[in-house]
Amino acid sequence: TTNLNTLIDFRVNNQFRADFGESGKSKNRSGLSGEDLVIFVPCGTKISNLETGEEIGDLLNQGDQCLVANGGYGGKGNARFKSSRNRAPRQSTDGSSGEKRKLLLELNLLADVGLLGYPNAGKSTFIRCISAAKPKVADYPFTTLTPNLGLVRVDNENSFVMADVPGIIQGASEGTGLGIEFLKHLSRTSILLHIVDLFDPQDVSRVCESIKALVLELEKFDSGLYKKERWLVFNKTDLLEDPQKK
Secondary structure: OOOOOOOHHHHOOOOOOOOOOOOOEOOOEOOOOOOOOOOOOOOOEEEEEOOOOOEEEEEOOOOOOOOOOOOOOOOOOHHHHOOOOOOOOOOOOOOOOOOOOOEEEEEOOOOOEEEEOOOOOOHHHHHHHHOOOOOOOOOOOOOOOOOEEEEEEOOOOOEEEEEEOOOOOOOHHHOOOOHHHHHHHHOOOOEEEEEEEOOOOOOHHHHHHHHHHHHHHHHHHOHHHHHOOEEEEEEOHHHOOOOOOO
């Protein structure tokens, strides 16, 4: 559903059980089946079997559904054992139990454009300027601690969603820093914008090396992200004093 944005409620309320079906009734009437239990999750949620890692479903759009556990089958009442020799049998069988599963829910944000870059490169300022998103902005690294989404309006009829994730640093693919665990939120984007800070460092060769280093971290983390179309956006050119550097 589009009415939910996070999975935070499942931290507390994380056990669900569908209702039991009813027993059979007199006059050869079957008992009512148990009602399906429908659990609502945000669009972009991937559901996997926690014990096997098998992917069960990937719910991208409003109304998408997947079956995560089957209910049990009903038993057979005494009427099922009625015969010409036994007109009033007292035999019956129990129904089977429903499935029990432990599930892993992962929410990958749905965005058209994703922002990449080192900490303090200007990603949050960029998304604030072109959308209604209001991420925290300050003059120190790791200002952004969680992903941010911004709706960018092209005109009255067209718009797209942009995602800003925490900055990536060298060694991120081995667990250093904050950004690497949020890169999965860029997996569904159509294009990546790599925001490059030209003011620090000012040396062009060092800028090129920093670009290559971030791309290497991207490749180590996910080959799919590495192969995604990526544009370089050079930022903070107004802070360069030397006209030749500009």
